[in-house]
Every structure is written in C-alpha cells, then in structure tokens.
Amino acid sequence: MTDQAALPVAEDIIVCRDVHKWFGHLHVLRGIDLSVRPGEVVVIFGASGSGKSTFIRTINRLEEHQRGTIVVDGIELTNDIRNIAAIRSEIGMVFQSFNLFPHLTALQNISLAPMRVRRWSRERAEEAGMQLLKRVGIPEQAHKYPAQLSGGQQQRVAIARALAMQPKIMLFDEPTSALDPEMISEVLDVMRELAGTGMTMLCVTHEMGFARAVANRMVYFDEGVIIEEGPPKQIFEAPTHDRTKRFLSQILH
Amino acid sequence: MTAQTLPPPRSSIGPAAWMRDNLFSGWLNSLLTVVVGGLLLLVLVQVAGWALTEARWGVVTSNLRLFLIGQYPADQAWRVWLSLAIISTLSGLSAGIFGAATRTLGASLAAGQVLIAVLGVASDVGWVASAALLLNAALLAGAFVVSLRWRIPRRPLVILWVVSLPVSFFLLSGLGTEAVPTVGTGLWGGLLLTFLLAIVGIVLSFPFGVLLALGRRSALPAVRILSTVYIEVIRGVPLITILFMADIMLPLFLPGEVRLDRVLRAMGGITLFSAAYVAENVRGGLQSIPSGQGEAASALGLNTFQTNIFIVLPQALRAVIPANVGLFISLLKDTTLVVIIGLLELLGIGRAVLAQSEWFGAQLEVYVFVAAVFFVMCYAMSQASYRLETAMGVGTR
Numbered sequence: 001m002t003d004q005a006a007l008p009v010a011e012d013i014i015v016c017r018d019v020h021k022w023f024g025h026l027h028v029l030r031g032i033d034l035s036v037r038p039g040e041v042v043v044i045f046g047a048s049g050s051g052k053s054t055f056i057r058t059i060n061r062l063e064e065h066q067r068g069t070i071v072v073d074g075i076e077l078t079n080d081i082r083n084i085a086a087i088r089s090e091i092g093m094v095f096q097s098f099n100l101f102p103h104l105t106a107l108q109n110i111s112l113a114p115m116r117v118r119r120w121s122r123e124r125a126e127e128a129g130m131q132l133l134k135r136v137g138i139p140e141q142a143h144k145y146p147a148q149l150s151g152g153q154q155q156r157v158a159i160a161r162a163l164a165m166q167p168k169i170m171l172f173d174e175p176t177s178a179l180d181p182e183m184i185s186e187v188l189d190v191m192r193e194l195a196g197t198g199m200t201m202l203c204v205t206h207e208m209g210f211a212r213a214v215a216n217r218m219v220y221f222d223e224g225v226i227i228e229e230g231p232p233k234q235i236f237e238a239p240t241h242d243r244t245k246r247f248l249s250q251i252l253h
Numbered sequence: 254m255t256a257q258t259l260p261p262p263r264s265s266i267g268p269a270a271w272m273r274d275n276l277f278s279g280w281l282n283s284l285l286t287v288v289v290g291g292l293l294l295l296v297l298v299q300v301a302g303w304a305l306t307e308a309r310w311g312v313v314t315s316n317l318r319l320f321l322i323g324q325y326p327a328d329q330a331w332r333v334w335l336s337l338a339i340i341s342t343l344s345g346l347s348a349g350i351f352g353a354a355t356r357t358l359g360a361s362l363a364a365g366q367v368l369i370a371v372l373g374v375a376s377d378v379g380w381v382a383s384a385a386l387l388l389n390a391a392l393l394a395g396a397f398v399v400s401l402r403w404r405i406p407r408r409p410l411v412i413l414w415v416v417s418l419p420v421s422f423f424l425l426s427g428l429g430t431e432a433v434p435t436v437g438t439g440l441w442g443g444l445l446l447t448f449l450l451a452i453v454g455i456v457l458s459f460p461f462g463v464l465l466a467l468g469r470r471s472a473l474p475a476v477r478i479l480s481t482v483y484i485e486v487i488r489g490v491p492l493i494t495i496l497f498m499a500d501i502m503l504p505l506f507l508p509g510e511v512r513l514d515r516v517l518r519a520m521g522g523i524t525l526f527s528a529a530y531v532a533e534n535v536r537g538g539l540q541s542i543p544s545g546q547g548e549a550a551s552a553l554g555l556n557t558f559q560t561n562i563f564i565v566l567p568q569a570l571r572a573v574i575p576a577n578v579g580l581f582i583s584l585l586k587d588t589t590l591v592v593i594i595g596l597l598e599l600l601g602i603g604r605a606v607l608a609q610s611e612w613f614g615a616q617l618e619v620y621v622f623v624a625a626v627f628f629v630m631c632y633a634m635s636q637a638s639y640r641l642e643t644a645m646g647v648g649t650r
Contacts, residue, residue: 062548088554099549103567112563113553158549165553 013038013073013169013200014059020067021054028054029065030224038168039198043211043232046221047247052204055221056171059202060091073168089117092162096174098154100146106133106157107142110164117165125164132160136190152183156190163194170194172203206251212236220244303617312615313622316606317376320622321369323442323597330378332433333445334385336421337366338392343414345393349400350407353644354637359397361633363390418456425449438516442597444626446516450588450598454523455581461524462531463570467561469536480532487529492587495522500594519591527584534576538569571645578638582631599623 014036021029028051036042044052057063059070061077061084070077072087101109110132111125120128133139136156138149146154155175162170172191176184188210195201195214205211211218211232218235220228220243228241239245277283313320322333341362348359366386373383399405425445427435441449468480487495499522503513513521542565550560570577592601603619606612612619 060552062551085554085556088552091552093549093552095545095549097545099543099545101546101549101564101568103571113555116559116563117554161553 011037014202015071016059016068017070018068019055019058019065019070021051021058021063021065028224029058031068032224032226034219034226034229036169036200036202038200040216041195041201041203041214042217042219043215044202044204044219044221045206045208045211045247050221051224052221053173056173056202056204059169059171060088060093062093089165090167091169091171092165092167093171094155094158094162094173094175096177098146098151098158098178100154100158100161102146105143105145106138106149106160109146109157110161113161114164129160129164132163133157135163135193136160137186150183151179152186155179155183155187159187159190159194169200169202172201172205174204174206176205176207208236208248208252220247222247304621308618308621309612309615310618312606312612312618314372314376316602316609316612317369317372318378318382319602319606320443320599321378322445323602324440325436325442325445326440329427329434329436330382331385332424332427332436334382334389336424337386338389339417339421341366341389341393342396343410343417345396346400346405346410347414348393349397350405350410354641357637357640358633359393361629361637363393365629366390366393418453438514441516443602444599446591446596446598447585447588449516450520450523450591451581451585453520454527454584454588457520457524458527458531458584459577461528463535463566465528465532466535466539469532470539484529484532487526488533492523492526493590493593495526496590496594498522515594516596519594519596523584523588523591527580530580531577534573534580535569537576538571538573539565541572542568571642574638574642574645578634578641582634585630585634586627599626 012035014034016032016034019029019032020027030051032051032055034042034055044056046052054063058065059072059077065077073090075083075086077083077087100106101112104112107126107129110129111122114120114125114128115122118125130139130142133142136159138153138156141149141153141157146157149157159170159175175191176187179187184207188207191201191203191210192214203210203215215232217229218232219226220235220239220241222243228235228239228244235244236248239248276286318327318330322330325333344355344359344362347355367390370383370386370390373386374380424433425436425441426438427433429435465480465484468476469484471477471480496519499518500515503518507513546564546568547560550564555563588598589600591598592604597605600623603623607616607619
C-alpha cells in the first residue's frame with residue numbers, strides 16, 4: 001500500500017483521497033484511498049454491500065462523494081458541471097444490467113453519443129460504430145434491437161457503446177453477473193482484448209480467473225474500506241488479512 | 254421413435270369446432286345461445302325496420318350544411334373545402350411517408366369525405382360541395398401514391414403541417430379582403446367546429462403536457478412547484494367550470510379593448526384542461542423508465558436535455574400511447590360541452606335543428622346521426638392508436 005501511495009501523483013490517471021459517501025445515515029464509503037496509473041487493470045472485489053460498486057460510480061459522478069477528493073486525468077471532480085462533463089467524456093462505463101437503450105438498434109446505441117456529444121456526422125459515427133461492433137465480434141447484429149440479442153451480445157454492444165466515446169478509462173460494474181454461464185467468456189474475452197490495448201480499467205468482478213490472468217492489481221473492499229490490495233499472485237497465494245482469506249475461500253472453491 | 258409433426262384432429266379446428274366449444278358446449282350454454290341469439294335478431298330486425306322505413310332521414314339531408322359547417326355562409330363554404338383539401342393532401346403524403354397510424358387516419362379522412370359527398374348529393378349542400386369533397390378524397394389518394402413513388406423528405410412535410418394549421422385558420426376566418434371576407438368565428442359550427450376544437454386541443458395540449466410532466470420532475474424547485482400546482486388545480490376543476498371561466502371571467506380581467514374571440518377562448522380552455530391530464534399520463538410513462546437508462550446516458554456524457562429528448566421521452570411517450578389516445582378521444586367528445594358557452598358544434602347544431610317545427614319529433618334520427626359521426630371519428634382514432642403501438646413496438650421488450 002505504501003509503495004502505491006509513494007508514486008508521483010502526476011503520473012496517476014485516477015487519484016482518490018479519503019473518499020466518503022453516506023446513503024442517509026448509512027456510511028457506505030469510509031475513506032477510500034486509491035490511485036490508478038494509466039494502462040493499469042485494477043480488479044475490485046468484495047462481499048455485496050461492501051461499497052465497491054458505489055465507489056466506482058463516484059468516479060464518474062453517478063454517485064456524489066461527500067468528503068475527500070477525486071481527480072481524474074488532472075481534473076478534480078467537483079459540483080462544477082463542466083468538470084463533470086469533462087470527466088465523463090474520458091470515462092466509459094459498463095453496467096451489470098447492460099442498460100442499453102431498448103428503442104434504438106445496436107448501431108444506434110453506439111453512434112448516439114458521438115453524434116450528440118462529440119457532434120460527429122451520422123456517417124462518421126456509424127462507420128466508427130461498425131468498427132467497434134467488429135471489434136466486439138458482432139457486426140452482423142448491428143441493426144437488431146437489444147431485446148433481440150442474447151445477454152452476452154447485449155453486454156458486448158454496451159462495451160462498444162462505451163468505447164465509442166474514445167474514453168481513456170473504462171469502468172466495469174459487475175459486467176458478467178447478470179449473464180448466463182455460457183455467455184460469460186465471450187464478454188471476458190472482449191475485456192481481455194481491451195486490457196491488451198493498454199486501456200486503463202477498473203473492474204468490479206468476481207471472475208477470479210479473469211483477475212488472475214489480466215489484473216495488474218487486486219483491491220479487496222470490506223464494509224466501505226480497502227483492507228487489502230496487491231498483485232493477483234500475492235492476493236491469491238498469500239493474502240494477509242483474515243477476511244480476505246475467508247472471502248476468497250468462499251468464492252474460489 | 255422420432256417425433257412427427259401431425260395435423261391436429263379434424264374435430265378440433267374450424268368453425269364447427271369453434272361453435273361447439275364456445276356456443277354449444279353443454280345443454281345450458283346451448284339454451285343461452287339460442288335465447289340470446291334470438292333476442293339479438295329481434296333487436297336487429299326492429300332497428301333495421303325503423304331505420305329503413307319509419308325514420309325521417311330528411312332531417313339530416315336537408316340540414317346537412319348546418320351539421321357540417323354550422324352558420325358559415327354558404328357562398329363562402331369553398332374556404333372550408335379548400336382547407337380540407339390542404340389537410341387531405343398533407344395527410345396523403347404523410348400516409349405514404351410515415352405509414353402506420355397516419356395511414357389509418359388518412360384512410361378515415363378520405364372515406365369520411367366520400368361518405369359525406371354521397372350524402373351531400375341528395376342534400377342542401379349541393380353537388381358542388383360533393384364534387385369538392387370527392388376531389389379532396391382523390392387528392393389524398395393521389396398524394397399517397399406520389400409519396401410512395403417518390404421519396405419525399407420528412408422534415409419539409411413536418412414544416413408544411415405546422416404552417417398548414419395557421420393557414421387553414423386564416424383561410425376560414427378570412428383576411429377582411431373582398432375575395433376572402435372575414436367570417437366571425439361565432440358563425441362557425443357543426444362538424445367544422447368539433448374538428449377545429451379537437452385538433453387544436455390535441456395538437457397544443459400534447460407538447461404543453463409533456464413540458465408540464467418534465468417540469469413536475471424537474472430538479473429546480475420553482476419549476477417543479479409551479480407545474481405541480483398547475484396540474485393539481487386544473488385536475489381539481491370540471492371542464493365546464495374552465496369553459497365558463499374562459500368565457501365570462503377572462504374578459505373581466507383583460508383590458509376593455511382586448512376582445513378575445515369566443516372560439517379561441519374555448520380552444521384555450523380545452524387545451525389548458527387537457528394539458529394537465531396529458532402531463533399526468535406522461536409522468537406515468539417517465540416513471541416507468543428504469544433509472545439505469547438515465548445513468549447510462551449520463552455516463553456517455555449526454556446532458557439532461559439530451560437524455561430527455563433522445564432516451565427517456567421516446568420510451569416514455571411510447572409507453573403512454575394507449576392512455577393518451579384514450580384521453581384525446583374523450584377530449585373529442587368533451588368538445589360537445591362548448592354548447593354551454595353558446596357555441597354550436599355538431600351536437601349543438603343537432604339540438605338547434607330539432608327546434609325547427611317541420612322536424613319536430615325527429616330526435617332519434619338526429620341523435621343517431623350525431624352518435625354515428627362521433628363513433629366513426631373515435632373508432633378511427635383508436636384504430637390509429639393500435640397501429641401506432643404496433644409500429645413503435647418493434648424490437649422492444
């Protein structure tokens with residue numbers, strides 16, 4: 001933990017210092033310190049209710065943090081709407097329940113934001129959208145509506161949609177938890193390919209095979225605090241904290 | 254042991270089987286079928302007998318002009334037919350370009366005009382009006398064919414529609430010139446007035462209602478409170494009260510020289526009333542959209558306005574099509590209430606016609622006719638709504 005904090009701040013693309021969050025009286029984030037270097041893949045895991053989803057949602061302001069600082073690519077996340085917009089344009093997000101727009105086709109889902117936020121022409125946005133659909137392996141589904149796609153295909157469209165805004169950082173909030181088992185690998189393959197391109201990724205996931213193979217660092221959340229972090233090898237083979245050991249033994253057997 | 258696809262047993266399909274299952278499934282059901290069938294037949298014979306022999310349909314044909322356009326001057330009636338021609342042409346083009354619901358409405362408009370034209374030949378509106386209406390129907394059909402043949406862009410058509418409403422209005426009310434003298438709205442009546450009140454009410458209350466619904470969910474307290482108060486106050490008051498207020502109280506508040514037209518006041522009252530109900534319908538639709546939709550849009554960098562326009566409203570409005578069409582159908586029927594502020598729409602004209610001594614006692618004929626006209630209009634709207642739902646439901650959950 002100490003050697004992470006000792007890194008020069010300017011190098012880190014995400015810097016969180018003492019982040020707190022309450023839902024009513026419930027103190028869900030109790031002082032999170034986490035810095036992420038460009039190109040790093042960080043897997044966040046922990047029991048449900050440990051605040052891991054809430055934490056990554058504070059990074060693009062889907063949840064507001066009430067204390068502490070979050071700096072993304074040199075921009076501090078404040079109530080200033082321009083800062084929020086600037087940060088959101090650098091961060092792509094993939095949700096557990098996909099959240100595709102059901103009234104738009106796969107291609108329209110992907111091209112909407114570049115056209116409306118980046119002011120690209122329809123031709124340019126759709127061409128880029130087709131490239132992304134090829135990249136996630138489903139160009140033939142471009143003109144189908146989300147309800148006509150399988151869960152795995154929907155999640156791949158959702159990844160393509162997030163990538164269409166050319167983000168520097170991707171947040172994954174349990175991207176495979178809502179999928180049938182046979183569809184999990186097709187989504188993880190896309191994420192693995194993405195990590196290989198040097199994308200900075202924060203993934204909340206319990207796919208430990210993916211974490212072991214792809215993550216640079218694993219972070220264990222428990223009751224709103226980070227109680228252990230380190231390279232996957234260390235976390236799997238020599239976890240220092242009792243709670244981490246117990247949690248890993250519960251999900252790994 | 255491979256499973257084979259076999260045809261169903263003969264006795265389980267076809268009309269005979271349907272009748273056995275649904276009408277004659279037991280001795281009690283058979284008895285009920287016979288009794289109810291007999292009663293229905295009796296009623297049908299009676300009604301047909303009255304309609305074909307006893308009824309004095311002359312009350313409709315000799316007053317058809319009143320039913321259609323009220324006291325609008327007969328020598329200026331061409332202006333009504335011309336407005337209808339504009340609307341028919343645009344409807345025809347829309348039917349080809351937008352398809353779905355506009356096709357149902359276009360077909361109804363064409364069929365309605367043909368029906369009235371046929372009625373018109375034997376009535377007091379004369380063959381010129383009949384010819385004009387037939388021409389309109391032909392224009393509509395022609396425009397439909399043209400729009401199917403050549404690709405006409407959507408945007409100009411929408412602009413034409415927006416322009417056509419004031420153009421039609423000024424065509425009807427006149428410019429005060431010799432060729433197009435002013436016709437006071439007090440003279441407008443019958444189906445013309447019913448149509449105008451309903452169309453203006455629907456076209457204006459919809460966007461106003463959507464804004465109110467968004468306002469009620471706004472993060473800005475002032476906007477939210479104003480919208481909520483408006484909606485609750487209007488919904489707490491009967492339409493008749495609002496029409497009275499628009500007719501009697503509004504002029505008291507306005508400076509003496511400002512005289513708002515009575516028809517305009519009725520239109521305003523109906524629009525303001527209907528908007529509150531549209532707002533509550535739309536709010537229901539907005540609430541049915543999962544929060545994940547807004548979150549996904551925010552995460553992509555869309556602002557609140559863009560999220561509403563591109564993500565939330567398209568889904569919310571589609572979800573409330575049936576409720577809103579139901580509302581607009583009752584708005585169409587509620588236009589009959591303007592009779593209490595002295596405007597003679599279709600039903601009001603019916604009552605005025607019954608006051609003529611020669612048609613004393615022809616209530617049934619008049620009311621059946623008025624009911625039939627309303628039924629046709631409402632049925633066309635609900636059919637259009639079904640087609641709209643099907644067309645917009647493509648690929649959705």
